[in-house]
Structure formats: C-alpha cells, structure tokens
Amino acid sequence: MLTKNPRVVFAKRPGTGVPVPGEHVVFERSHSIDLDGVPLNGGFLTKTLMLSPEPFMRERMRDLCVASYSTHAVLGEPLVSFGLVVVLRSEKEGINPGDHLYGLTTWEVYTVQPYIEGRAKYNPAAAPDYTFDVDALSLQVVPDPKGAFPWSRYFTVLGAPGLTAFCGFEGCADAKPGETIYISSGASAVGIVVVQLAKAKGLKVIASAGADSKVEYMRSLGADVAFNYKTTSIVEVLKEHGPLDIYWDNVGGETFEAAIEYSRLHARLVMCGSISEYTIAPEARYGIKNTSMIFKKRLRIEGFLVPDLAPRLAPRFYAEMPALVAAGKITAKEHITEGLENGPAALADVLKEGGNEAAGKPIILVATE
Template identity: 90%
Template sequence: MHTENPRVVFKERPGTGIPVPGEHVVFERSHSIDLDGVPLNGGFLTKTLMLSPEPFMRERMRDLCIPSYSTHAVLGDPLVSFGLVVVLRSEKEGINPGDHLYGLTPWEVYTVQPYIHGRSKYDPAEAPDYTYDVDALELQIVPDPKGAFPWSRYFSVLGAPGLTAFCGFEGCADAKAGETIYVSSGASAVGSVVIQLAKAKGLKVIASAGADSKVEYMRALGADVAFNYKTTPIVEVLREHGPLDIYWDNVGGKTVEAAIEYSRVHARLIMCGCISEYAIGPEERYGIKNTGLIFKKRLRVEGFLAPELAPRLAPRFYAEMPVLVAEGKITAKEHITEGLENGPAAMAAVLKEGGNEAAGKPVILVATE
C-alpha cells in the first residue's frame, strides 16, 4: 500500500535575488512510498517531524560555475537542510524504530536513509580548497528531552546554530570579562546564543537586529545595548557604546565596515555569515572602504566553519549545553510554521533583509509523532 510522500523540490536556480516559492522552490504531492515494503538496503526509514530553513540553503542554489564554501544543491531533488526525524523501520545496527535523529535530511515526509539522491557531485580535486562537503554531514541520534525542553530546541540552541555559536565563540573569540562585543543579527538563532555565551563570560554586549520586536528579545537575553539598525545608524551606537574588543559578524557589508572603524587595537573580528550577500550578484556587494585599519589597529579577522572546529569543541557543547538549557540558564525561542506546504515561503522569509519579523529560530513543523 502506497502512502503520499509530499516534498519541497529545488526546481530552478534563482540567479540573484530571493528564491520565489512556486517557481524556484516548489511543493509537490506527486510522490508516494510503500512504508512497509520499500527496500532499506541496510539503511533505515524515517518520518520527518521538523525542518529548519537556513540561509546556507540559498548559497547552495548558486550557479554551478560559482565556487563557494558549500557544495551545490541538485536541481530536481528535494531541498536538504537540518531536520528532526523519527525512525519507522531499520536495518542499520545501532538505529532502532522510535529513535529520534537530527541532522541533514531532505524536505520530504518519508525518506530511506542515508539519503544519497540529493548529493552534489563533489570532487575534492576539482573544488576550491575552501569548499566543505555539506552532504558529508550525517544524522545523529538525539536523546528524548522527556519534557525538559521541546524538540524544537534542537534547531536553535542545541542544534547547528547553537553549535556554530559555541564553536566560534569558544574557538575564536578569546573573550575576557569586561570586554565589549558587538553581535550583528543578534536575534537570530546563532546571534542569540552568542549574546548569552558572552554575558556568561562577563562581557558587555551590543546587539542589533532589523525589527523592534527583536530588539526586545535581545534585551531579554541580556544584551546591554540592543538596537534596530534600520532606524538607528550602527555608527552612532558604536561611537557611543564602543570601542569593540570583539565583533561577531553574521551579515557582512557596511556592518563590518562600522565594526572595523570602532574596534580597539588588537580587536578580534569573527566572521560567521554574510546574509547581506547571499541573494545578490558580485557586482552588487558592498565594498568595505576602511580595510587599511585592519593593519593599523592590528585587528585579527577570522572566518570559521563549525564542522572544522567541532571535533575539538563538540564534546564540550553536547556535555554542557543541554544541562544549561534544561536548567533555564541558556534560553532560546523558535518561530514555528506548520505544514511542509508552507516551507518554500518560510525559506524565502529567512532571506529577506532583517529576516522574519518574529524573533526566534524559524522551524517548519511537518508532522507530529
């Protein structure tokens, strides 16, 4: 007996701009699956419970001739991002029906894992040396929180955003009590965790976002100075509340220029993301005009990818963060969109300037248990 298996498919490369739901990214109901009889070939069958729209998904939709830090998404296949799934059947040792797993998974309700159809043709010999094989990341079993916190926390503070924040802050910031950090996109899933990690270390935190509701959220997280960059110029805030010892960059462009201008000598600039550039062409990118200050102030500018720092720092993350979340010492918020059919619109919203109006990590609720 076949069961409907809806999915969200990458239909057309968008060039520049935000992917248009129904054109570049399409919800389909045409596929079905035999849940009892589909061959597992030594793998396991999962049901998708939640999915995470992420800015990096847009980066993977770029033209095939454009190199980047990630491998390309594959036309005609479901989108792939971080998700929470539950195991229905299994032929794989160590994975049993009822297990919950978190990691990269396709945007469809049912999947035979490990998923290989959407893997890009990645040849390390041909790719730039800064390209990371995104598809190499695998699903990992996660423990049932048993009411200590909702499953959706695995998409924010306990998932890829939290791990990214932890690895970047602990691996690159060299933070000391009394220093000042500026966190751009501070209400995002990554930025919100950075704010809390910085406050726990005794730092003064300046944070920005693109909506007044997000400003209130950042204040609730402990930010000493929180502001809406759309209504208050960044340079005015940094001039008054800086100089900076650390800058955490999630956006790129003019924000980096302002941070350089108001950094102390020997400040650290941690480059985590660049959402201002993901949906535009090279000719539209903002050219930073004060790079000469990098050597004059002896600034340390460091980019990172969490998977490269994770072998050293993930054991600490998984040992420390769930306890802090369960105790309420580290908090998070998720913005839930119900229904896989609303996935294309939810992904597009993540890429708009300032992101979603609602504070918290966007999560798509696909199904319940």
C-alpha cells in the first residue's frame, strides 16, 4: 500500500539573492512510498517530525564551480538540514522503532536512512582541504526528555545551534569575567546561546539584531546593551560601550569592520558565520577597509566549524547543557511554522536581510507522533 510522501526539493540554483519559493525550492506532493515494503538495505525508515531552515543551506546552493566548506546541494533532490525524526522500521543494530534521532536529514515526510545525497558518498580525496564530511553531523539517537523540555529544544540550545555556540565560545573566545563581548545577530539560534554563555561567565554583553522584538528578546536573556542595527549605528554603540575584548561574528561585512575598529589590544574575533555575504555576488561584497588594525592591535581572528572542535568539546556539551536547560538556566524561544508545504517560505525568511521578523529559532513542524 502506497502512502503519500511530500517533499521539498532543490529545483534550480538561485545565483544571487534569496531562493524563491516555487522556483528554486519547490514543494512536491507527487511522491509515494510503501511504508511496509520499501527495502531498508540494512538501514532504517524514519518519519520526519521537525526540520530546521538554516543559513548554511544557501551556501550549498552555490554555483558548482565555487568551492566551500560544504558539498554542493544536488538538483532535483530533497533539501537537507537538521531534523528530528522517529524510527518506524529498522534493520540497523542499535536503532529501534520508536527511537528519536536528531541530525542531518531530508525535507520529506518519510526517508530510508542513511540518506546518501546524490547517491554518492562524500569523497575526501576529491574535496578541498576545508570541506568537512557531512557524516560527522549524521542522525544520532537522542534521549527522550520525558517532560523535562520539549523535543524542539534539539533545534536550539541542545542541537546544532547550541553545540556551535558552545564549541566556539569555549574553544576560541578565551573569555574571562569582566571582559566585553559583542555578538552580531545576537537573536539568532546561535547568538542567543552565546549571549547566555557569556553572561554566565561574567562578561558584559553587547548584542545586535534587525528587529525591535529581537532587541527585547536579547535584553530578556541578559544582554547589557542590545540594539537594532537597522535604526542604530553600530559604530556609535561600540564607541560608547566598547572597547571589545571579544567579537562573535555571525554577519561579516561592515559589522566586522566596526568590531575591528573598536577592539581592544589583543582582542579575540571569533568567526562563526557571514550571513551578509550569502546571497550576493562576490564582487558586490563589502570590502573591509581597516585590516591594518589587525596587526596594529595584535588581534587574534579565528574561524571554526563544529566538526573541528566537537571531538574535544561535545562530551562537555552533552554532559552540561541538558541539565542547564531542564533547570531553566539556558533558555530559547522558538518560532514554529506548521506544514512542510510552508518550508520554502520559512527558508527564504531565514535568509533575507535581518532574518525573520519574529524572535526565536525558526522550526518547521512537519508531523506529530
């Protein structure tokens, strides 16, 4: 017996700009699956419960001639991002029906796992040195929270955003009580965790976002100085409330330039993302004009990817964070969009300048148990 298996596919490379729902990213209802008879080939069958639209998905839609830290998305196949799934059938040891798993998965309701995008395994020998193996972020069984917190926390403080914030902050920031940190995109899923980790460490926190509702949210998390960069000058805020000991960069461009200008001697600049560049052509990207200040101030600029730091820091993350979340000491707000059919629009909202207007991590609710 066949069951409908709706999905969201990558239909066309967008060039520059935000992917257009219905053109570059398309919701399809035509596919079906035999839930009882589909071959598992030693794998397991999952039902998707929640999905996470992420900025890195736009990076994977780039032109095929452009190399980067991630592999290219495959035209005609479902989008891939972090998701929460429940196991329906399994032939894989250690994976049982009813298990919940979190990690990279497809934007479709039902999937035979492990899903191999493009039907070809990642080949390290053929990839640039800075490309990481997506298998490092594959589906993993997660514990049942049993009411301690909702499953959606695996998309915020207990999932990829929380692990990213934890690894970058603990592995690169070298933060000390009393120091000042500026966090761009401070209301993002990663940014809110950095805000809370920094406050718990005793830092003065400056944070920016692109909507007044997000400014209030950052203040509620403990940010000492929170502002809307669209209506308030970044330069004026940093001039008044700096200098900076640490800058956490999610944005790049002019924001990065301002952070360099108002950094203290020997400041640390932690490079987590550069969303200001993701949807524009390389020749249109902002050119930093004060790079000489890097050596004059002896600044330490360090970029990171989670797979590089996770072997050392993930055990601490999984040991410490669930208890903090259950106790309410680390929190997160979520913005839930119901229905996979609304996934393309949710992804576009994440990628537009300033992100979605609503405060909280965007999550797509695909199905209930």
